Amino acid sequence: MDFDDTPEEAAFRAQARAFIDANAPRHLAPELKRASFGSSAVQSEDPLRAAKAWQKKKAEAGWACLHWPKEYGGGGRSPIERVIWSQEEGIYSALSGPFVIGHGMCGPTVMAWAGEEQKQRLLPPLASGEEIWCQLFSEPAGGSDLAGLRTRAMPAEDGSGDWIVNGQKIWTSGAQHSDWGLLITRTAPDVPKHKGLTMFFLSMRTPGVEVRPIKQANGQSGFNEVYFKDVRVPDAQRLGAVGQGWQVSLTTLMNERLSIGTGMSTYFPELFRFCLEAEVDGEPAVNDAAVRSRLAQFAVRQSGLRYTGMRAITALSKGQTPGPESSIGKLVAGATMQELAMFALDLQGQAGVVWDKASPQEGRFQALLMRSPATRIEGGSDEILRNIIGERVLGLPGDIRVDKDVPFKDIPTSGGAKS
Amino acid sequence: MDFDDTPEEAAFRAQARAFIDANAPRHLAPELKRASFGSSAVQSEDPLRAAKAWQKKKAEAGWACLHWPKEYGGGGRSPIERVIWSQEEGIYSALSGPFVIGHGMCGPTVMAWAGEEQKQRLLPPLASGEEIWCQLFSEPAGGSDLAGLRTRAMPAEDGSGDWIVNGQKIWTSGAQHSDWGLLITRTAPDVPKHKGLTMFFLSMRTPGVEVRPIKQANGQSGFNEVYFKDVRVPDAQRLGAVGQGWQVSLTTLMNERLSIGTGMSTYFPELFRFCLEAEVDGEPAVNDAAVRSRLAQFAVRQSGLRYTGMRAITALSKGQTPGPESSIGKLVAGATMQELAMFALDLQGQAGVVWDKASPQEGRFQALLMRSPATRIEGGSDEILRNIIGERVLGLPGDIRVDKDVPFKDIPTSGGAKS
Amino acid sequence: MNLDFSEEQKALKDQVRRFLEARCTPSTVRAVLEGPLSFDRALYEGLAELGVLGAAIPEEYGGVGLSHLELCVVAEELGRALAPVPAASSIYLAAEFLLQAGTEAQKRAWLPRLAAGKAVATFAFAEGQGRMTPDKVQAVVADGRLSGVKSPVPDGDAADMAIVLARSGGGSGAGALSLFVVDLAGPGVSRETLSTIDPTRSQARITFDGAPAEPLGGSGDGWHITTQVMDRAAILMAFEQVGGADRALEMARDYALDRMAFGRPIGSFQAIKHMLADMYVSATLARSNCYYAAWALASGAVELPVAAATARVSATTAFQHCAKNNIQVHGGMGFTWAFDCHLFYRRSNALALALGSLSTWESLLIERMSAGNINAAA
């Protein structure tokens, strides 16, 4: 057991560090460090421009999409090298927000399912940040039940072979500045739900595509609704066979779960610093027995996630696939962040209600309180994650399914539900 | 809002108190007060004899089974009078342990389903404590799925009309000293599970009935297994029609939930007294902030259960049926007791491991730790109670059932499970 | 034994509910959330006309002269409807201070206007972050003039008058503190509305710079009276919290019945069903504790301090629990601005801090129980 690099890893880390030292946008470092939960890290300039500039620099020097093959604009590096890179990139990785979906999910799907010519066309500008992708999967009626989607693609009546898409997607991160979208549709409503889906990609500038930002409960707008009205998509932009959309989407979703860092943060370090400064009954809060007990339970979850992440990195470093333990990260972090925010506000007393960027803690626990409910839902709700752990990790049987062998159109749907 | 009796209630309470003052076995009071969780309250004499003696006195004066009709040995009183009685009976009610099942569950079932002659025969000695009843429902393969029971009753081949019973029951409280048992059996395995059941009562002295105590995880033996080997039961001892056993059992189970006291205790008062005496870092434990926070959360649950009970009594007192809020009692109390016991041991430090009746706290938190897991299971597990609250109180749909319309014999069963 | 409200009180409750269903819809709440106003004055005056603001104020002071039980019932409905009105500041707090410690002249000057909803008053207590203790009070009154900064003050931007806890006459500890009535429209007062997690209940920073201040209650009695009034307000606030918890539970239940996933209502999944059952449990415990506290409040029982802390801890826990899981049951839709879940989430977390945080009340509860009143919770 050690926390050291192998000599090869150390050499690679030195290279990465040298590049970052020489090239990273240092002038943005102060605001990147101070970034509070759920809001864009960069405020002093156009965040999208800052993101693209840094990505371009990385791409030119071979540091973009490190684990992708070189011929598609990647670095041709190993998974562990990618982890080392992201450790070194540190706060600057927050700049990459606009590319996360494209690099982490859309790119691998294109790589697995598109033809060679399309890959040559699509992947390099995705890697270099010139083109941004979004993922058009979730729907109002879908939610945890992704395969319940209703957006229809029907063959155009003009015999062109094109598809005409109508419907609505939701929770699309970055749709407003995306060039391309990965779109899953229903092409056959009269077969069981998982069998009637087909995957496409399309330009977000195609006529009939409309993006509307969703205002979130915390007042921000990181997500969008995307409406499709008679949108024409060429058959050449189909990924996988007609009816094979569910299998294609699994590639996307599996890649989502494969991205491994050093564990999600629970914001414990921020809470701990606050408790060193704040007072309870005239003493530093950390001296209060009740505060200690709560802090200790947060501390061991934070630390447990950190070292769980390091165990996954260890596996990568040995050329193995990380074990199922990585699946616990968001489940633990989401609930912990919410409890932790409530606890921080409690310590602030009546003033905890004040959400003020000019306050000593810059309103960060208030922002966390208001953002954390989404963490427990997005990218797999707590309930779905417990199902995944129960079924895929522990091998328990699936839930009883009443919708599996029924034609999609016969599955009962909500009455007057908005979603 | 008040905690006062109506004048009629006050008069009744005075009567009850006078009877108890004059007749209760005062010499047992010290040990009844000290009774620790899960063990028999009376140690100084035969607890069964003490129970029967007190019940007989009550019955002679009309205080037994207060809410039963007089013609069946009861007191002909209202539900609220029964509650007032039990408040006044206080610690002496702990003597009634052997009768709880008979009076609370078997008696009402007999009253609802037996013929007049049988009621005249069976109920008065049950009320007076001369005869004790047990309830033969649970089975090793049953558990939460009561209707999954396998004990078979088949028509005797001699044409007598008698039934021959074979099988096994489990978790039978008091079987070892019971005179009668209320027995649910499967008479038709080829129809759906709820439709093939039939209810009987039988003498526990019938040949072929064998009672074996179950040693529990905490070392005590409050429950039994009961084995049936070719036990002959006359058809006259059937309650309800053949195949109607499930409906008959619902009478029994509903009466279980109707018995309302002043809420279950969580043992908070005991913990609080302990925290007044115990020290943390040289100060009374109640002064420690962490202890206070835990105590406060236990306190409001204890108090919430207490006043929830009083709201139910209020409804009774107005001649109404208590609302669904009574269903939360055991769910809250069970989990709370277990957490509370762990917390008390924590405060005792390394010595918390010692389970010694001669210790200052008489080992009561250790006993509670070891007994409380059963509270979360017996008479409806936490999971079943949450289902009941979700479905019957909140009106949510039932679980998807795969066993409802299938012949019982075709329902999959455990492989090598012991139970 | 009668741990329930009377038929008349239940009728009042129905009446208030019907009134609020008509006059305080989610869009009423959103108008305050998103708009420039700190509360809905028309709604507040409507409540006054209904007679509910003055429910527990004697008729001689312009009230209806009912008991605090009626006010509890009203509070529950205000909580349920998330009413964006300053009732907590003006009625649960300021009016109670006046009733408990005001001179006849002070009562006559303010209570009728508070009951009529024509004036709003508040209690200026906190001075920045952390648990309030006597030593944290820095505001000071000398020669009838108040100086210092109070923040946050609930409804402080809209209030006409504030009751202010301040030092006077030297000394330290609780005995150095007294209460003062300060006209917020008078000289030496400047105020600023604060950004908060729940703009439907406004908060302000008030800076006093030699503002005229009139004593309320005896000199040096400030902390003692504050404790008494905070207990009373905590019970009313707990009813608001129980009302909010119940409504959040209902919303979640309704959504779980309606929303389909995998071909069945999501409420048929045990993960959701059991989450809702647990919400019901905490809401029920809180309600029962509140009923007990209502009895103590109305009867002036010695158990009041323990009952108030019990209700407050239980109701805070329940409302936070129910509002948080209401979002979870709604899934992604629950995190949109368009759905109402966040209104309850905001309010639940704001009320958890109003009158002092959960940990403060937990500590108070056990302190009070150890001080001898243990039987109350036995």
Added chain:
Amino acid sequence: MNLDFSEEQKALKDQVRRFLEARCTPSTVRAVLEGPLSFDRALYEGLAELGVLGAAIPEEYGGVGLSHLELCVVAEELGRALAPVPAASSIYLAAEFLLQAGTEAQKRAWLPRLAAGKAVATFAFAEGQGRMTPDKVQAVVADGRLSGVKSPVPDGDAADMAIVLARSGGGSGAGALSLFVVDLAGPGVSRETLSTIDPTRSQARITFDGAPAEPLGGSGDGWHITTQVMDRAAILMAFEQVGGADRALEMARDYALDRMAFGRPIGSFQAIKHMLADMYVSATLARSNCYYAAWALASGAVELPVAAATARVSATTAFQHCAKNNIQVHGGMGFTWAFDCHLFYRRSNALALALGSLSTWESLLIERMSAGNINAAA
């Protein structure tokens, strides 16, 4: 980066597991639970022969001379098998005291016998109920004679030797405490086996009445050395707890797969499935924290005190959680004496108290982090 055990260490783990599967079945555990013996001596000597007791003891003192990482691996397997042996007292504690503070003569006198399982030693620390602080130590050594009562002492009824924390030479606070080696077969020692919640790990009350006592470590260094050794033992104990948690989770999982209710395996119900998922989460967090602590232990890192408290808090929480819910998953059968669930429940609660309770370690963790080592958990 290598936060994992080596292939050799994993092979050792497999070897110990196979040995224990053969030699330490549930009936082995039950024999100690129900019988008169305080531990299974044959099993213990078998473990010694396998070389695992002496894994971290240098060869010159009769050990195998591997590192503490190997001992961690062994501890996990002892925890998993609920081994009824005094390894915690004799190896994690007593041998560590000797290695940290013993004279050459003391090491030679005891370590070879402890490694060989021929002698058992323990640490006599607690003196009755409550958190141990320096002021609670009343046992006293004067003129080389120890007097006082230590209770509970783990394996105190079976041990041949005890290391005892006692006052000597007057003074107060931690500086008045020293450590002593006491031969429990010698004069002035009487002992009594205590009834406990987990008789598979014996506990005793030992009364010393002028028992000869030989100093271990410097005079006045007792509390300091104790803290160091307790940290090291806490890490090893945490591995026992993780082993127990994992096994309890496996039992519950297996039962949930096998047991049918309502025509389907109970593990297909979300109530059970999600309970098991949460058990997996806490066991995984604990394991990862333990790996970190193992690194700190083996490398002598300055993070050791924080890492030890982290592992201890996390592993205590996980084992109690998994053992408790293992019973719940088993339903009624889980509460029978015949099923093994209660063995894990007993052990989980006993280990939670050994070396000091959860609340003590929680407090220690934050105290240590505030003392400057915050980066360890950042």
